Amino acid sequence: MKADSVFINGEVVTVDQNNRVVEAVAIKENRIIAVGSNKEVEEYRTDETVVIDLGGKALLPGFIDAHLHLTIYGTNLLGVSCVAPHIQSLQDIFADLRKKAQETPKGQWVRAWGFNETKLKENRFPTKEELDEISTDHPIVVIRTCNHTSIANSKALEIANFSESTPDPDGGIIERNQSGNLTGKLLENAHMQLFKYASYSKEELRKGMKLASDEFIQAGITSVHDAGAYGDGSQTLQIMQQAIKSNEINVRVYAIIGSLTNSHDFVHKMVEAGPITGLGDDWFKIGPAKLFTDGSSVGPTIATRQPYSHAQDDYGIIYYSQDELNRILGEAHKKGFQITAHAQGDRAIEMLLNCIEKALLEHPRIDHRHRIEHAGIASRDLQERMKKLGVVAIPNPVFMFANGDRYLEFYGERVKVMYPARDYADRGIIAAFGSDAPVSFLDPLLGIHAAVNRRSWKGQAVGENQCIDIMEAIRAYTWNGAYASFEEKSKGSIEVGKLADLVVLNDSILHVDKTKIKDVKVELTMVDGEVLYDPTYLLTSNNKKRKKHIKL
Known part of the structure; x- marks a missing residue:
C-alpha cells in the first residue's frame, strides 16, 4: 500500500497505549497506514506522495472537544x-x-x-x-x-x-x-x-454552524461533542445533519441529546422516537441523553452542599428533584442511551450519581460510559463513587484560567477539588476535556496549558494540587474524548487503521516551557486525510505544480 501523504522529521505524539513519540506517519485516503521512524515510513512513499517535512514540530491526533456548543458558538458570531x-x-x-x-x-x-x-x-x-x-x-x-x-x-x-x-x-x-x-x-x-422566543431562523442556524466549524478547524479541533443549543433540539439536529452532508460542517459531531430550553422535553421525545446512543457514522452520531441539574460556576448558581464562601445563605439552584432526575434519565438508560447531565456543584453531582446508581441497579449494563458534564466541585467521596460506577468525567480546566480568581472568592478551599484532573488520573477515572465554548475559550492548547499550570489569567494559583503533566493533558483532549463517545477504536490516537485526523503545531509541545504552552499555535489541521487548515497555503493551494516535498 502506497501513501498519498507522509509526515516526516516530526515529534509525533501518538497517544497510543505506550505514549510513543515517533518521527513519521503515512496516510492513504482517510486512514493512517504507517507510524514509526522516517526509515519505516519511507517504504510507503512514491513519486506521487506528498511529503510534509515537520522539521521537529509536533504532530498530534486531532483535538476532541468533549463539551462545547456548536450552534450557540456559531450563532453568537452573527x-x-x-x-x-x-x-x-x-x-x-x-x-x-x-x-x-x-x-x-x-x-x-x-x-x-x-x-x-x-x-x-x-x-x-x-x-x-x-x-x-x-x-x-x-x-x-x-x-x-x-x-x-x-x-x-x-x-x-x-x-x-x-x-x-x-x-x-x-x-x-x-x-x-x-x-x-x-x-x-x-x-x-x-x-x-x-430563547423560546429569541430563536434563530433555519438560515441563521446553518450559517452559524459553518462559521463555528471553520473556527474549530483553525483551532485544531477535528471532533466535537455538541452539548446542545436553545430551542427545538430536534430541528437543530436535523439542520446539523444537513450541514454535515453538504460539507458546511467539517468536524465530526457526537450530538448530545439536550437542549438549553426544557431539556427534559427533548430527551423524552428522543427516547420515545427510538434511536439511541451510537446511531450514525464517523461524521455524525447520536450521543447521550442530557439534562441540566444546576447553574453556572461563575454565576454563581451551581448547587452546593455547603454555602458559597462569599454568601453564607446561598446554595445555588437545582433544576430537578431527585425523583424527576431518576425518572427522566432512568428511562433513557433503560432504552439504551448513554446518560449525562450538566452538574457543576457537589450537590448536583451527588444527585446525578444517585440517578446513575439507581439506573444501573434496576437495569444493569456493562460499559455504559455514563458521563458527568463539568463535574465542577468533585470532592473525593464523589470521585470514589465515579470510579465505582464507571462514570466518565467531562471537566473544563480552561475555566481555572478564565474564572479562577472568582472561584477562590465563591468557593474558597473547594478549588482544590474543582475540575480535579490530578485526582482523576490517579484514581483511574477517565476524564475527557471540553472547553464549553462559547462559555469559555475554545483553544485546546489553552485548555492544556490550564490543566498543566492551574493558574488564572491574572497569574493566581488555583488548586495547584490538581496539576497534571503535558502528556496526560494531551490524552484528555484526544483519546479520552474518543473513549467518552465509544470511538477510541477509530480515532483519538495516531495508530495504524485509525482515521487520519491530525494537527500540526508550530513548535515541540513536549519540550516547550510549560508556562508557554498557551503560546503554541496550530499550523495545520487534517480531517479525514484532507488538509482543511493551512495558513501558509503550502498544502491547500490549488497550484498543481506545487512541490511534493514541503517544509513546514
Whole structure:
C-alpha cells in the first residue's frame, strides 16, 4: 500500500497505549497506514506522495472537544460581541448594539454575547432602561458569557410574556427590584425560557454552524461533542445533519441529546422516537441523553452542599428533584442511551450519581460510559463513587484560567477539588476535556496549558494540587474524548487503521516551557486525510505544480 501523504522529521505524539513519540506517519485516503521512524515510513512513499517535512514540530491526533456548543458558538458570531478588543465599557457595548439595531428590521432580535461585567470598567450589568434607550422597536438581549444569565429590554420581556405577575419558573429567577418591577435580568431557567422566543431562523442556524466549524478547524479541533443549543433540539439536529452532508460542517459531531430550553422535553421525545446512543457514522452520531441539574460556576448558581464562601445563605439552584432526575434519565438508560447531565456543584453531582446508581441497579449494563458534564466541585467521596460506577468525567480546566480568581472568592478551599484532573488520573477515572465554548475559550492548547499550570489569567494559583503533566493533558483532549463517545477504536490516537485526523503545531509541545504552552499555535489541521487548515497555503493551494516535498 502506497501513501498519498507522509509526515516526516516530526515529534509525533501518538497517544497510543505506550505514549510513543515517533518521527513519521503515512496516510492513504482517510486512514493512517504507517507510524514509526522516517526509515519505516519511507517504504510507503512514491513519486506521487506528498511529503510534509515537520522539521521537529509536533504532530498530534486531532483535538476532541468533549463539551462545547456548536450552534450557540456559531450563532453568537452573527450578533454583537462583548469580547471584541475594543469593548472596555458598557458604553462600547451600547454603541455596537445601537449600530446593530439600525441595521436590523424593526421587530427582529438584536443580541449580544460574551458579556462579562467583571471585565468592564463599570463592573455591573446593563439595566433594562439602558437597553430601552437603544431601541424599543427591537427586542434586545445581552447574554452573559456563562449562557445562564441575560439582560433583556422591555420589548424582549413583552415578547417572552414576562411581566411583574409572572411567577419564577422552576430552576430560574425573573429578577425584580424592591418595588417589584422587572429589572430585565433573567437567571437560569428564566434565561433559557427567553430563547423560546429569541430563536434563530433555519438560515441563521446553518450559517452559524459553518462559521463555528471553520473556527474549530483553525483551532485544531477535528471532533466535537455538541452539548446542545436553545430551542427545538430536534430541528437543530436535523439542520446539523444537513450541514454535515453538504460539507458546511467539517468536524465530526457526537450530538448530545439536550437542549438549553426544557431539556427534559427533548430527551423524552428522543427516547420515545427510538434511536439511541451510537446511531450514525464517523461524521455524525447520536450521543447521550442530557439534562441540566444546576447553574453556572461563575454565576454563581451551581448547587452546593455547603454555602458559597462569599454568601453564607446561598446554595445555588437545582433544576430537578431527585425523583424527576431518576425518572427522566432512568428511562433513557433503560432504552439504551448513554446518560449525562450538566452538574457543576457537589450537590448536583451527588444527585446525578444517585440517578446513575439507581439506573444501573434496576437495569444493569456493562460499559455504559455514563458521563458527568463539568463535574465542577468533585470532592473525593464523589470521585470514589465515579470510579465505582464507571462514570466518565467531562471537566473544563480552561475555566481555572478564565474564572479562577472568582472561584477562590465563591468557593474558597473547594478549588482544590474543582475540575480535579490530578485526582482523576490517579484514581483511574477517565476524564475527557471540553472547553464549553462559547462559555469559555475554545483553544485546546489553552485548555492544556490550564490543566498543566492551574493558574488564572491574572497569574493566581488555583488548586495547584490538581496539576497534571503535558502528556496526560494531551490524552484528555484526544483519546479520552474518543473513549467518552465509544470511538477510541477509530480515532483519538495516531495508530495504524485509525482515521487520519491530525494537527500540526508550530513548535515541540513536549519540550516547550510549560508556562508557554498557551503560546503554541496550530499550523495545520487534517480531517479525514484532507488538509482543511493551512495558513501558509503550502498544502491547500490549488497550484498543481506545487512541490511534493514541503517544509513546514
